[in-house]
Amino acid sequence: MDLENASARLAPRSPWQAVDLGTRLFRRWAWPVIRTWLAFTLIPYGLLLWLATSQEAWWPLLLFWWLKPLWERPLLAWYSHALFAEELSLRQLFRRWPRYALPGLFAQLTWRRFSPSRSFNTPVWQLEGARGQQLNQRLQVLHRAPSNRSWLMTVVMIHLEQFMSFALMALVYMLVPWQLNLELSDWFFEESNLQSLMASVCLYLAMCITEPLYVACGFSLYLNKRTWLEGWDLQLGLTRIGKARAGTSAALALLVGALLLPTPPAQAQATLPADTKDEQQQVIELLAGEDYMPFDTFTYREWKDQDEDSEDSSIWETLWKKLFEWLTNSESRASTDKPFSIPSGLLWGIVWAVFAGVVVWLLLKVVNQMGFRLPGRQPQNAIPTHVAGLDIRRQSLPDDIASAVNACLQAEDIRGALSLLLRASLATLLQRYPVPLAAGSTEQHCLRTLRQHHGSTPALQFLGDLINAWVRTAWAHRPVQAAEVKALLSRWQSLGQAETAHG
Template sequence: MKLDEITTNIRLRSPWEAVDLGFAMVQHNIRWIFSAWALLFGGFALIIWVTLPEDYQTYTPLILWWFKPLYDRVLLHIFSHQLFNQRLSTTDIFSAIPKLILHTGLLSALTFRRFSFSRGFNLPIWQLEQLRGKPRLERQNLLHLQAHSQAIWLTIACLHLESVVIFSLYLLIIMLDPSDGSWNYILSAFTQTFDTETQYWGSLLYLVLYTLTVLVIEPLYVAASFSLYLNRRTQLEAWDIELAFRNLGTRLSPLARTPLALLLAACLLIGLPGMAPTPSWASERLPPEDASAQIAEVMQREELAGMRTRMQWVPRSSDKETHDDKPKELAASWQLLFANFTKSLLWIALIVLLILGFVYRQRILTLLKPAHRKAAPPAPPDILFGMDIRPESLPDDIASASRRLWEAGQHREALSLLYRGALMQLTRHEQVAVQDSHTEGDILQLAHPHLDSARMAWLKAVTRVWQEIAYAHRVPADAQVIPLFGFDFAGKPA
C-alpha cells in the first residue's frame, strides 16, 4: 500500500469524526461517483422491473434492497481507488464487476450474512484484504475491538434515513398535488381498494422514489463505513506516524546532500577520536543495602512523601491453585455455543415475524383500527304490511287462537294472526331488522341466519299460505294449514 499517495489527511480520529470524513469523501468526489453509480443502480432497477411479471412488480424495491451488498462492493471499489488518487472511468468500473462478484464473498453476503449490521465495516476485509477462513475471523475480531458499535449504529441510522427521505418525498408530492388523488391513493394502499392500473402506477412511483433514495444514501453509508475501517487501521498500524516520518525524510533528503552537511560530518569524524570517554553509570552497581538506603532517602522527599489510600473491588482469589483448566475452558465453550445459538434463534424469530407481518398486514391494520361503537339497533316496527305486530295486540296463545279462527271459517283472520305472531317473534326476540320496505321474500332472507332448519321451514310454510290467501285470494287446503297450528315458533312443539 502506497501511503504517500493517499489523498485524505490520515490522522487519528474519533469514530464519529471518521464517519463525517466519509461523508466529506462523497461530497468531494461526487462528480466521479454519481454518473457510474446512477447508471449501475438505475439500470439494475429497470431490468428487474421489466423482467418481473406484472403481478410481482410490487416486490422490485425488496429485490433492490436485498442486493445492496453487490452495490456496496462496486462503491467500495470506486472509493478505494479514489483514495489513492486513481480516477476510474465508467468502463473500468463495469469491467471490474465480474471480479467483484466472484472474489469478494458476495454469496455469503447475500445469504446468511445479509442481516449483519456491520456489513459495511467488514466489507474491506473481504474485498481489499482478501482474507478468508480463520485469518479473516481473527482480523475481523481485532477490528471489532473498537468502532464496531459505531458501525452498527451507522447502519441503523442509514436505514432510518432512507425511510425519512421516502416519507418526505411522498409528503412533497401530496403538498404539490392540487387534488386529493395522491392522499387517497396512499390511504387506499393499506386497504387495497384501488384498481390494477392505479396499483401499477403506484408501484412504479414507489420504485422511483426508492431508487432516488438509495442513490443518495448508499454512497454515504459505504464511504462512512470505509472511513471507519481506515481509522481503525490507522490506530493499529500507526499510519499517521509512518506518514510523518516519510514527510520528514522527504524534507531532509535535500539537506543531506549540501556541502554544509558534508563539512559537519567531517568535523565529527575528526573530533571523535579525541573525545573523552563518557562515564557509564550502568557499570557502577550499588550493593543492595546501599540501593535500599538511597531509595528510602529519595522517598522521604517532600514531593514524594504524600500517600493516598484507595479501595477497589477485586475478584477473590482461591488459595488452592488449579492446574487443570480444561473444565473451565469447556464451560466457557458451552456458554459461547449457547449464546450464539440463542442469538441465531432470535434473528430467525425476528425475520419470521417481519415476514408474517408483511403477509398479514391487512389483518394487523384491521386490528389496529379504533373500535367503532355499534349503533343501537333501531326500534322494531309496530305496523308491517298494514298489520299490528305489537305483543300487546296479540293473544297469549297465538297457535290456539289461530286454530279456533280457522275452524270457525275465518281463514284470512287465522292466517293473518299466525303471520303476525311470526313477525312479532322475528322483530322482538330474534332482533331481525325488518323495515316497511321489505317484502315477504326479504324477510325470509333476513331471518335465515337467525333460525334453525325446523323454524325456518315453518316460517316458509306460513309465509306461503299467507301470500296465497292475501294476494291470490285462495283458501289453502286444511292439510297445509292444520300442521302449522301444532308448532310453536319459539322452537317447541305446541
C-alpha cells in the same frame, strides 16, 4: 497503495470523526459516485420494478435489497482509487468488475448478509483479498476494542433511508392537486400498482444518496482502524522527515566535497544494501514481539465524576451508578462463595435472549399486519371488525339497510348512504366468502383478496362498482348521483334474494 498520494489526511480519529470524513468524501465526489450507482443499478432496478408491478408481488424488490452488497462493490472500488489520486471511469469499473465484485460475495449474500458491520468488513475481501483463516484473523484484529461503531452507523443509515423515502412520498402527496385529494393512509398503506410504484421510486431515489454515503462512511472507518493499528500517520511523518534529512545531507555533502576535494566525489549510495535492510526488519519484528513488547487490551466502565458526592443527584442517576458499580464488580462477586451471585456473562445472556425474543415477536406482528404468512402456516380466515375505518360488525348495522339508505338519500347524505351500503355488503360477503385478511386491510385489499380466492362472481362485480362509487365520493370528493346509489341498492337487494333462493 501509496499513502503519500492520499487526498485526505490519514490520522487517528474517533469513530464518529471517521464517519464525518466519510460524509466529506461523499460530498466531494457526489456526482461520480451517484453516476456509478445509477450505471450499475438503474436497469436492474427498473426490470425488477416492472416485474413486481406486473405480477403484484413484492419479492423482486426484496431481491434487489438482498443484493445490496453486490451493488456496493463498484462504489467501494471507485472510492478506494479516487482517495489515492486515481478516478476510475465507468468503462474501467465495468471491465474490472469480476476482480473487485466477486471476492467474498457469496458469504455476504448468505450467512453474513445481516452483519451490521458489512460496510466495514467489505474492504477486507475487496481491497486486501483475504481468504479463509487469514480472513478470520484479519477481521478479529480489525474488530478489537475500542469499537469502530460500524454497526451503529448501519442503524443510523437504515433510519435515514426510511425517513428520506417517506419524506419523498409525503412531498408527492402534498403536490397532488386538490381534485385528487385522497386519504393519506391510501398513499402509504394501499397496495395498488400506483402506490407501490410511487413508493418504490421514492425508495430508489433515497438509496441514490444513502448507499454511496454508507459505503464512504464504512470505508473511512476501515481506513481509520488501519491508521490506528499500523500507524499510517507515523509512517507518513517519518517518511517526510527522512526525505527532508536526506535532501539536507546530500546538499551538505556536495558542498563539502566541492570545497575540499579536487576531484568530483563519487556518487553516494542513497539506499542501504539489501542484507542490511533485512537485518533491520528482523530486529524491528523481534522487538515488536510479545517477548519484548507485550500488548494487552482491557475494557472497564467508570461513572464520570464518581468521586464527587452530589446531594442533588436524581433517582435515575443513582440507579445508573449502582448498575455500573455492579457490572464493574460482577466478576469479583461471581468468584465469591455467595450462593445467589450471578455471573455477568449469564446475566447478559438472559438480557440478550429476552431482547431477541421481543424483536422476533415484533417482526411476526409486523409480518402479520402486512398480510404475509409463513410457508408452513395455515392462514386463519378471521373476519375483520373494521375495514378502512368502517365498522362492519353486525351489531353496528341497522336492521333494515334499505330503509336506512333511503333515509340518507332523502337527507341528501350520499356519503352516509354509500357507507351503510358498503358496510353491509362487506359484512355479508366476508361472512359468506371467508378469506384470510390482515388487520387493518382496506376495501381495495378485501376486493382483490376475494377475487383471488373466488374469482369474478356477480357479487364481487357489484362490490367493485360499489367501492368505485365510494372512492369517488369519500376520497376524491366527487359525489355520485342519488340515482346511482339507488341502482346499487337495487342490485344489492336482488343479489341477496338470488343467493337466498339459490341456497
